[in-house]
Amino acid sequence: MEIKSTDNDSFRLVYDKCYSVLIRICYHVVYNMDIAEDLVQEAFERFYLKNITFPNEDEARYWLIRVVRNLALNHLRRGKRESAMLDKVRNRAAGKAADKDAQRILDEGETIKEVRKAVSELPENLRMVIILKEYGGLDYKSIGKVLGISEGNVKIRVHRARKKLEESLAGDEAYVY
Amino acid sequence: MCIDEALLSSYLDGELEEPYLSQTAEHLAHCAACRARLERLKGISAILAKDELPQEEIDSARERGLEVLERKLLGQEGRKPGFFRRRIEMGLGSMITAAAGLVVVFIGGFVLFGTSPEQTSEIIPSYTVQADSQNVRFVSDQETRGLDGYSLEEILSYLDSKGYNVDISIKGIQPIE
Ligand SMILES: [Zn+2]
Numbered sequence: 001m002e003i004k005s006t007d008n009d010s011f012r013l014v015y016d017k018c019y020s021v022l023i024r025i026c027y028h029v030v031y032n033m034d035i036a037e038d039l040v041q042e043a044f045e046r047f048y049l050k051n052i053t054f055p056n057e058d059e060a061r062y063w064l065i066r067v068v069r070n071l072a073l074n075h076l077r078r079g080k081r082e083s084a085m086l087d088k089v090r091n092r093a094a095g096k097a098a099d100k101d102a103q104r105i106l107d108e109g110e111t112i113k114e115v116r117k118a119v120s121e122l123p124e125n126l127r128m129v130i131i132l133k134e135y136g137g138l139d140y141k142s143i144g145k146v147l148g149i150s151e152g153n154v155k156i157r158v159h160r161a162r163k164k165l166e167e168s169l170a171g172d173e174a175y176v177y
Numbered sequence: 178m179c180i181d182e183a184l185l186s187s188y189l190d191g192e193l194e195e196p197y198l199s200q201t202a203e204h205l206a207h208c209a210a211c212r213a214r215l216e217r218l219k220g221i222s223a224i225l226a227k228d229e230l231p232q233e234e235i236d237s238a239r240e241r242g243l244e245v246l247e248r249k250l251l252g253q254e255g256r257k258p259g260f261f262r263r264r265i266e267m268g269l270g271s272m273i274t275a276a277a278g279l280v281v282v283f284i285g286g287f288v289l290f291g292t293s294p295e296q297t298s299e300i301i302p303s304y305t306v307q308a309d310s311q312n313v314r315f316v317s318d319q320e321t322r323g324l325d326g327y328s329l330e331e332i333l334s335y336l337d338s339k340g341y342n343v344d345i346s347i348k349g350i351q352p353i354e
Binding site: 011015016019020023024027028033036037040041044045048049111112115116119130133134135139140155156158159162163165166169 | 182183186187190191192217218221222224225226227228229230234235238239241242243245246249250
């Protein structure tokens with residue numbers, strides 16, 4: 001079914017279908033729920049304002065994931081300095097998501113910290129692939145479409161990322177299988 | 178001959194096609210070493226999954242996001258009144274040099290004043306302040322961007338982007354800091 005991004009019904013359909021995937025991916029790049037929410041919201045605003053027609057839902061989904069990925073990576077590259085004030089306002093004005101976020105990490109203890117460290121230390125080309133795979137739940141074909149690489153390349157990167165994660169998580173007491 | 182580990186990784190992701198799928202399944206059935214390798218790969222996915230966002234957090238984020246987008250893009254309310262978008266720091270400098278005396282900036286019935294870098298802008302209805310070049314500062318002159326390094330416009334447009342009804346919340350805004 002053709003998707004017109006400014007059509008309210010199409011927009012709502014895509015929003016409901018894609019939100020979970022987008023927020024999961026974005027969150028695992030920036031590791032901050034409030035920021036992830038902002039960036040996903042921005043992606044949907046762009047989606048609406050760009051007034052694009054997609055041949056089907058999948059293409060709309062790839063487009064959104066691409067935009068969220070770029071926004072999230074830009075956010076990381078811009079660094080913390082610029083966002084310090086926004087965080088401050090955020091923590092006063094909203095901050096509920098961030099509080100929950102922090103609480104969860106506290107509850108889970110070391111495991112999450114170790115996992116995040118291991119994922120964060122992956123080179124970007126491997127990190128994004130594994131985030132799309134493990135947190136976005138995308139198949140190789142979709143990952144290839146989003147990143148503009150072949151499925152074969154996705155397969156190799158997923159495997160390499162797993163090997164590296166295995167190395168960095170090995171010896172970690174939390175790593176039980 | 179044992180299975181190449183990249184193949185195992187694809188097998189785990191359900192991405193293997195025939196004839197490799199049957200061959201791999203058959204080999205796994207009678208090779209404990211390969212089963213162990215597969216379990217190790219599963220273990221990595223499992224440990225990453227410990228850092229999943231809880232579904233209820235995703236659901237509430239999706240609802241929040243939709244409210245914001247509906248108001249901003251789809252709603253009937255339209256845009257916020259323009260005066261919040263005016264760059265408030267503009268013109269302040271020339272006013273100061275022209276008459277180093279009482280500087281009062283009226284915006285929509287509110288008065289803005291800057292006193293010291295420590296004390297940031299406040300919004301207080303019907304209030305005047307003695308101001309000169311010592312206690313009124315340019316936002317852009319400040320080197321470190323603390324909370325007071327942001328113009329009111331930036332703060333308001335941030336709040337606006339989060340979907341706050343600025344008209345109402347302006348009374349609720351605490352003097353920041
Ligand atoms: Zn074997």
